[in-house]
Amino acid sequence: MICNLSRRRFLTSVAGAIALARIPALIASPSNRDLITKVIPASGDPLAVIGMGTWRTFNVGHDPVLIEQRTEVLKAFFQHGGELVDSSPMYGSAEAVLGKALAALNRHEDVFAATKIWTRGKQDGIEQVEELERLWGLDRFELLQIHNLLDWRVHMDTLKQMRADGKVRYIGITTSHGRRLDDFEDIMASEPLDFVQLTYNVLDRWAEERLLPLARERGIAVIANRPFQGGQLFSRFQSQPLPAWAGEAGVSNWAEFFLKFIVSHPAVTCAIPATTSVEHMNENMGAQFGMLPDADQREQMARYVREL
Amino acid sequence: MEYALSDLIMFTPEVYLRLFIRFNEAVWPVQLLALAAGVAIPVLLTRQSMMARKLAVALLSLAWIACGFGFMGNFYAPINWPVAYFGYAFAGQALLIAAVAGAWQPPVRWSPVGQRGKALIALWLLMLLVLPWLTVAAASDGRALPFFALTPDLTVLGSILATTLVPRAVRWLLLLIPIVWCGFSALTLLALGLPFPIIVPLAGLLAAAVAFFLPDA
Ligand SMILES: NC(=O)c1ccc[n+]([C@@H]2O[C@H](COP(=O)([O-])OP(=O)(O)OC[C@H]3O[C@@H](n4cnc5c(N)ncnc54)[C@H](OP(=O)(O)O)[C@@H]3O)[C@@H](O)[C@H]2O)c1
Numbered sequence: 001m002i003c004n005l006s007r008r009r010f011l012t013s014v015a016g017a018i019a020l021a022r023i024p025a026l027i028a029s030p031s032n033r034d035l036i037t038k039v040i041p042a043s044g045d046p047l048a049v050i051g052m053g054t055w056r057t058f059n060v061g062h063d064p065v066l067i068e069q070r071t072e073v074l075k076a077f078f079q080h081g082g083e084l085v086d087s088s089p090m091y092g093s094a095e096a097v098l099g100k101a102l103a104a105l106n107r108h109e110d111v112f113a114a115t116k117i118w119t120r121g122k123q124d125g126i127e128q129v130e131e132l133e134r135l136w137g138l139d140r141f142e143l144l145q146i147h148n149l150l151d152w153r154v155h156m157d158t159l160k161q162m163r164a165d166g167k168v169r170y171i172g173i174t175t176s177h178g179r180r181l182d183d184f185e186d187i188m189a190s191e192p193l194d195f196v197q198l199t200y201n202v203l204d205r206w207a208e209e210r211l212l213p214l215a216r217e218r219g220i221a222v223i224a225n226r227p228f229q230g231g232q233l234f235s236r237f238q239s240q241p242l243p244a245w246a247g248e249a250g251v252s253n254w255a256e257f258f259l260k261f262i263v264s265h266p267a268v269t270c271a272i273p274a275t276t277s278v279e280h281m282n283e284n285m286g287a288q289f290g291m292l293p294d295a296d297q298r299e300q301m302a303r304y305v306r307e308l
Numbered sequence: 309m310e311y312a313l314s315d316l317i318m319f320t321p322e323v324y325l326r327l328f329i330r331f332n333e334a335v336w337p338v339q340l341l342a343l344a345a346g347v348a349i350p351v352l353l354t355r356q357s358m359m360a361r362k363l364a365v366a367l368l369s370l371a372w373i374a375c376g377f378g379f380m381g382n383f384y385a386p387i388n389w390p391v392a393y394f395g396y397a398f399a400g401q402a403l404l405i406a407a408v409a410g411a412w413q414p415p416v417r418w419s420p421v422g423q424r425g426k427a428l429i430a431l432w433l434l435m436l437l438v439l440p441w442l443t444v445a446a447a448s449d450g451r452a453l454p455f456f457a458l459t460p461d462l463t464v465l466g467s468i469l470a471t472t473l474v475p476r477a478v479r480w481l482l483l484l485i486p487i488v489w490c491g492f493s494a495l496t497l498l499a500l501g502l503p504f505p506i507i508v509p510l511a512g513l514l515a516a517a518v519a520f521f522l523p524d525a
Pocket of ligand 1: 056057280
């Protein structure tokens with residue numbers, strides 16, 4: 001695959017290759033302040049486990065005050081070592097706002113840019129990608145996904161061709177809320193995907209049954225969307241105390257609890273929480289440092305929230 | 309896992325309420341013209357003079373166009389893409405108002421002024437001067453004041469009130485787009501969790517139901 005890697009992404013690729021040679025497991029076992037990364041099976045590159053979603057949070061239109069504020073959120077994300085930013089043409093002005101924020105921070109080289117095709121028809125799909133590259137201010141995306149499988153057969157051919165031509169690095173598909181799971185599974189089993197994106201969090205665990213094992217089997221990286229169930233996990237549990245053993249699982253607040261539960265699943269590569277707040281971003285990014293819970297601790301975590 | 313209504317909303321309440329602030333800053337002092345038109349329309353509509361009524365209808369049509377292309381097209385649509393289509397629907401409604409009033413039902417045949425005219429003026433003033441403060445209350449910011457003829461919910465509510473003067477045979481035609489808008493706006497505000505501003509589109513739906521069944525005066 002021809003890859004026009006940016007400077008930073010090239011360096012991380014090299015670092016990833018070295019890391020991969022040393023660490024056989026998918027999860028690097030970090031010391032306390034090490035950034036937790038996972039390996040993208042298709043390339044062997046490492047990826048920071050906490051990414052950023054932009055649904056609702058970055059759709060601020062032309063509002064200069066809010067564009068500046070969201071730029072601060074993105075700045076905090078990068079300061080904590082964040083890499084993958086996920087968006088979609090479905091998210092209103094989010095991609096235009098991201099483009100402005102990236103330009104203000106001069107961070108085009110550092111972002112692992114992931115967006116989606118969300119339209120019907122081959123030509124419209126191609127034109128949409130070109131328009132999104134313009135909005136983000138990028139020559140090409142790291143990852144292009146087919147949003148909710150919309151017209152997926154048509155776009156899959158386009159994406160495979162783009163990947164072969166070096167116009168995108170990785171390709172994938174997305175779903176959420178547990179929709180079209182059978183189709184999703186069939187595509188995972190039959191198409192040469194690099195990434196899938198699906199809903200996975202401490203309460204919504206249906207992906208554990210078939211999709212996550214299939215992803216491991218097929219060497220597909222997994223992005224977990226709706227890690228906080230769209231924020232509902234906080235409304236439901238934030239007023240409750242963390243379990244006494246939280247520290248042993250590497251968790252010091254609820255955001256870390258929810259996110260570390262997700263990214264400690266061996267098949268999950270990265271979670272993409274969305275936020276409008278710098279303070280919340282700082283909290284969320286804490287989840288990509290320190291220890292991750294082991295399998296027993298994960299079950300304990302799931303049981304704890306179920307019983308609350 | 310099912311979709312909740314709130315899962316479908318693509319922006320935050322803060323972004324929505326700030327639209328009004330930004331719009332007001334951008335178009336000042338057009339608000340004064342909008343307010344003048346808002347006062348003039350019910351007064352002109354309830355006069356016997358054909359010219360006065362035609363002027364009122366023209367102002368009402370202009371209100372829909374200004375609202376569709378100004379606030380909706382340039383401010384609201386970028387954060388809520390279905391609103392772009394509503395912007396065009398608003399232009400269509402402007403034409404419909406002009407067509408219904410100008411061609412099919414000459415304004416002179418509208419209901420004579422009487423009790424209904426007085427009720428219209430009273431409700432219209434409520435819409436024009438009182439209901440805008442619900443958005444201000446939600447934003448806790450006086451700069452977020454919405455205006456009839458500039459922002460959609462008030463423009464639509466006022467127009468629904470005005471339809472009570474149109475013969476029932478064609479009134480329903482003028483109610484279609486307003487009803488769809490009020491439903492859309494009410495659901496949006498419900499999903500955003502904005503209990504004060506939602507009163508305006510809900511009042512619009514109620515007024516449309518009354519207008520739909522109200523016999524000719
Ligand atoms: N089909 C698809 O492709 C698909 C579907 C769904 C989602 N996605 C992607 O996945 C991303 C994440 O999903 P999501 O945005 O729906 O939901 P989410 O990330 O689960 O939750 C976002 C909500 O959590 C709140 N939050 C974040 N951090 C917090 C903290 N530390 N403390 C308290 N509250 C916090 C945010 O509010 P504040 O702003 O106040 O922090 C926001 O309301 C999306 O943005 C999108 O990129 C993709």
